Amino acid sequence: MSELFRVMPPAxxxxxxxxxxxxxxxxxIISLPLLNEGKPSTWGRVLDLAEHKAGMNxxxxxxxxxxxPRVGSSHQVGMSYGFTAPPERYMNETSEIRPTVAxxxxxPDLNAMVSTPFLSVLHHMVELHRNRPIDMVSSEPVRAVLRSGELAQVMSRMRPEFIAVLPELFRFEPYIQADHTSMSPDGEWEWRIKRNIFDYKDADSLDAYVTKTCELVSKSNQPTIYSSGPSLDSIVSSHFNNSPIVGQVGVEVGTTDAQPTETPSGETRGAYVKEAIITELEDLDGAGDLRTDKLVGLLRELNFNCAxxxxxxxxxxxxxxxxHVPPGFGFPVGTTFATVVAQAKWGHSDRKYLKKLTDFRDQGDDVMHRQMDRRRSRIDMDDMPQAAAVNAMLDGLVVALQKRKAAATAP
Known part of the structure; x- marks a missing residue:
């Protein structure tokens, strides 16, 4: 399939x-499987229906x-929001595609069956956050928790099938985030609500929710400008400045801060790996006798280079x-990432994400091990795997390390 080439419209x-x-x-057509079966469509199924029902090749x-239309980055790197989850650059028959709440x-059918009940849950989440008990003694932040069983009781008219797929819907709404999620074998789930849910306190309609999400996404893709620090002249003594330094050469040192840069279409790349996940991994240093300092360093350098x-x-x-990560999932040193994907316990969607990372290995080998020849490198930022796949893998690692830490401290 040839690569789609088009002139990018203004952001x-x-x-x-x-x-x-x-x-x-x-x-x-993309929405039909979600409405009828509560699951995403594959691109192959979309093509079948598009040909049959709409005459599209x-x-x-x-x-x-x-x-x-999409707001934010049009690339796999950086945050965006549109009427569907971000499509892969090269769609194939097995690629998943799903609508968003937007x-x-x-x-109208999606509005009635998905978007309207989603808004009801959103308002409930805001109230849970507002009414959470605040511990005035503990230094740890307090998080409200949305539980599927309790939600079914509070909203007794809401379809059980809709409640069951809510975590999947949340995953593709960029600012409906969780500190931690869990699902039991019987399908009951918990979603620990992050503080940013409060941004939606005034989202009293679907249009208001989508507008706020677009505003947050646009803001996330803008570079952060930091004011310069104090001059060295104000903190170094005049005696030091006037003293000769023998045997040394002055070197101009540049900043190493990650400065997001513009893409050829004029957009700004956002964080590839979520900072919240990096922070959690940093806090888990030493969990089960495993150090995360090197992993955290790799992830920060990855974000810097992506930006x-x-x-x-x-x-x-x-x-x-x-x-680097297989031991964090409980596998011995030397285990391949493909083995982790095949043997560790993953949810259905997470396993599909991780399969894409497994497929990325050949590309990584190409970058790292292909020797120089007459051809120019054609690898660019659009060839990076979806950020959602990487974050899903790292979120699973956080959960695995949390379990190791709990087991190590248990009496």
Missing amino acids: LSKLPSTLDREQVRLLE AETAETVLHSL AGLVL NGQPLASNSLLRAVMD
Whole structure:
């Protein structure tokens, strides 16, 4: 399949409330499995239905898919939000594609069955956060917890099938985040609500929710400008400044802070690995006699190179991360990442994410081990795996290390 090439339009700050006929038709087709079966569609199924119901061939369907408006980064690196979850750069028959809650703006059926009940849950989450008991003694922050069983009691008219898929819906809403999630074998789940849910306290309609999400996504893709620190002249004594330094050469030292840079389309890359996950891994240093300092260093360097558009370094660092983590999942030193994916306990969606990381290994080998020849490197930032896949793997690592830490401290 040839790569789609198109001129990038100006960056959007808000999703439109209307789409053209082909866009709406494709979005309806993408939404059917979620509405009928509570699960995402595969691109192969979308192509079958697009051909049968809308007369679109594969090339037209992919062109329409990539024409759907998005706010934020149009690349795999950086945060974005649109009517669907971010599509893969190269769609294949098994690629998953799903609508977001925002699709309810243009699809009445999705609005009624997904977006409207989602808003009810969102308002409930805001109230749980507002009413959480605050411990005035502990130094740890207090988090409210959304539980599927309690939600079913509070919202007795809500369909059980909808409650069951809520964690999957949350995963593709960029600011409905959790400090920790868990699911029991019988399907009951918990979602520990992060503080940023309070940003949605005034989101009293679907349009207000989508507008706020677009605002937050746009803000996340803007570079942070830090004011310069104090001059050395103000903190170094005049005696030191005037003293001769024998046998040394003055060297100009540049900053090493990660400065997000613009992509060719004028966008700014956001964080590839979520800072909250890096912080959790940092806090888990020493859990079960495993040190996380090297992993944290690799992840911070990965974010730095992604933010600055360095594809070769980014590919190499991600490959190093994948080779580094197997012991954290309870496997012996020397275990391959593919073995972890195959043998560790993963949820259905997480396993699909991790399969994509396993497939990335060949690309990582190409970057790290292909010897120089006459050809130019064609690897760029768009060839990096989806950030969601990397964050899903690291979130699973956090859970595994938390269990090791709890087991080590248990009486």
